[in-house]
Amino acid sequence: MADPLPTGEPAIRITAMPADANPAGDIFGGWLMAQMDMAAGIVAARRAKGRAATIAVEGMTFHHPVHVGDEVSVYAHLTKAGRTSMTIDVETWRRARTGEDRQKVTQAKFFFVAIDDERKPRPLPQTD
Numbered sequence: 001m002a003d004p005l006p007t008g009e010p011a012i013r014i015t016a017m018p019a020d021a022n023p024a025g026d027i028f029g030g031w032l033m034a035q036m037d038m039a040a041g042i043v044a045a046r047r048a049k050g051r052a053a054t055i056a057v058e059g060m061t062f063h064h065p066v067h068v069g070d071e072v073s074v075y076a077h078l079t080k081a082g083r084t085s086m087t088i089d090v091e092t093w094r095r096a097r098t099g100e101d102r103q104k105v106t107q108a109k110f111f112f113v114a115i116d117d118e119r120k121p122r123p124l125p126q127t128d
Contacts, residue, residue, distance in 0.1 A: 003104040006091055010073040011039035018068050027066035032092055032106060033057070039074035040088040040110035047078055047086055048114035049125045055085070060108035069097040084121040086112045
């Protein structure tokens with residue numbers, strides 16, 4: 001059974017390049033994780049209205065490989081906000097460069113904390 005397609009716009013969309021791959025042409029998992037961290041960081045910085053730092057990642061499992069030339073779309077959604085911390089659900093999807101079919105590659109929960117100029121936790125701003 002196929003995963004339901006993601007909703008909303010991706011936080012990041014990028015083409016997987018040869019420098020991001022192993023000799024077999026599969027994209028490194030670490031590269032995918034870095035893209036996911038950047039996407040989650042965009043969401044965290046918006047909610048924090050400033051700096052935020054990754055403090056943990058939970059539940060990353062790779063379902064399908066990503067190949068050189070694939071379009072990689074990373075979706076990130078804030079699911080919980082505490083006093084200083086945020087939980088962001090992230091999904092990564094691939095689409096072959098010349099195709100229309102999309103596959104979910106991986107997903108994970110990213111945990112961030114809002115930080116001040118001294119890199120110390122600070123309260124999240126109140127939402128309107």
